[in-house]
Amino acid sequence: MPTTTYAHFRDVPESAWRWPSFSPAEIACRGTGAIKINTEAMDKLQSLRNRLGKPLIVRSAYRSPSHNRAVGGAPASKHMQGTAFDIAMSNHDPIAFAEAARAVGFLGFGTYPRSGFIHIDLGPARSWGEQFPVREVPFVTEIRPAREAIAQSRTLRGTGAAGVATVGAAGVELAQEVLAEAQGAVLPLVPYLDTLRWLFITLALGGIAVAVWARIDDWKKDLR
Structure with missing residues (x-):
């Protein structure tokens, strides 16, 4: 040797x-x-x-x-x-x-x-x-919580709501511009559309807040 x-x-x-x-x-x-x-x-x-x-x-x-x-x-x-x-x-x-x-x-x-x-x-x-103690399995299998189903994901719902609301706000703003250029018969609708636009913006901000909160909560629960 x-x-x-x-x-x-x-x-x-x-x-x-x-x-x-x-x-x-x-x-x-x-x-x-x-x-x-x-x-x-x-x-x-x-x-x-x-x-x-x-x-x-x-x-x-x-x-x-x-x-x-x-x-x-x-x-x-x-x-x-x-x-x-x-x-x-x-x-x-x-x-x-x-x-x-x-x-x-x-x-x-x-x-x-x-x-x-x-x-x-x-x-x-x-x-x-001496003999080593007999193990049921060689090593303990790592157990992780089940991932949240995509269809039930709070993060996905929040971001989806934010996306829809953002598109809606942009669409209302575009409609305002078109109607502002239209004849006087439709001009009374413009203030209502302005209110609707702000409603969409508020909904978008709310959706973003929900998405951020859900993501942080998922990290805490190890659902990332």
Whole structure:
């Protein structure tokens, strides 16, 4: 198993890193920044990431001997060889994760439900730890209130009323101009049309106010 060690993850050349879903900083020792790259382990980790189709949150990967002692790791921990990873289960179903990890070639499994992660390594084949609680579904489905039907939308009604009233006001104003140029027999109608125009304008302003209020209320109720 080809292994390369660097004193610090910043020393890893870009040309030597071929795992696009991870960075040297994620795999490096949390205590010293040193990194040991085991290409077989990293290839399997990338394959696992590809198989699951979602990010792997690496809680711990390589550990220097001093850091392994500091965190209470096993004296012969696979982490010190760069062949072990602790992966958070916050965005994974533990059962599906374990099945996928076995499928790509990981052999050692340690489950830590209280800490929320699963340890995987290249072997030998073994397992330990408590089982994760069984979930009815892998993740809780996001529930959002049903959107207001367009035909019943208060916003649509308000803007519709405003639009109709605006067109009506413009039409009355045009009728006024036409009648003003007509013969004297129809001139008495002009003042009434002026009142009608202002009525339409008031209706338009009211419709706009209703639309604005309804939109704000929809945002508050998450109906946007």
